[in-house]
Amino acid sequence: MNTTVTTMPAAGISGLLERARAVLERIPYSLLALLARCAGSSVFWHSGRVKLDDWQGTLRLFEDEYKVPLIAPHIAAYMAAGMELGGSMLLLVGLATRATAIAYLGMIAVIQLFVYPQAWPDHIQWLAFLMLLVARGPGVVSLDALLGRWLGRASRG
Numbered sequence: 001m002n003t004t005v006t007t008m009p010a011a012g013i014s015g016l017l018e019r020a021r022a023v024l025e026r027i028p029y030s031l032l033a034l035l036a037r038c039a040g041s042s043v044f045w046h047s048g049r050v051k052l053d054d055w056q057g058t059l060r061l062f063e064d065e066y067k068v069p070l071i072a073p074h075i076a077a078y079m080a081a082g083m084e085l086g087g088s089m090l091l092l093v094g095l096a097t098r099a100t101a102i103a104y105l106g107m108i109a110v111i112q113l114f115v116y117p118q119a120w121p122d123h124i125q126w127l128a129f130l131m132l133l134v135a136r137g138p139g140v141v142s143l144d145a146l147l148g149r150w151l152g153r154a155s156r157g
Contacts, residue, residue: 033094033139036129041092043126044104048084051077066115083107091133094142101133 051058058081062073071079083103090100105127112123138144 028139029136030139030141033133033136034141036132037091037094037097037138037142039129040101040104040126040133041088043088044084044091045088048081048088051081051084068110068114080107094138094144095147097138097142097144098134101130104130105134 058077059074062068062077062080066073066076068076087100087104090096108123108126108130112120
């Protein structure tokens with residue numbers, strides 16, 4: 001039985017990789033930002049909903065397990081639920097995106113340092129998409145961009 005193995009010349013592989021890289025580099029940043037905003041919104045919306053689904057259990061967790069320093073447990077519970085639900089909506093629509101992402105980074109730092117230090121594999125993923133939004137903004141498909149265009153026109157007119 002004669003089997004022929006076809007190989008691509010090195011220049012062909014290099015050219016193929018270069019074309020693939022060029023295609024990937026044409027992905028608009030706004031699409032990546034929209035995906036990052038949706039990811040952040042999903043993570044924090046789900047967490048906030050879980051808190052509301054069993055509010056008494058949430059309060060017990062903040063009293064017994066989530067040892068947040070300097071803040072009374074019931075205040076910390078309200079703050080966390082409010083940030084998670086409100087912030088997730090802000091991220092989704094792209095309003096106050098950088099400020100919301102920075103607030104979430106602070107919240108993640110508190111969780112990482114004081115509540116669940118072993119949860120860094122999750123936290124580092126959240127850090128990745130939130131830092132993208134802090135560094136580069138929400139993209140053109142956002143209320144931030146729309147307001148920026150509107151305010152720019154208003155200041156010129």
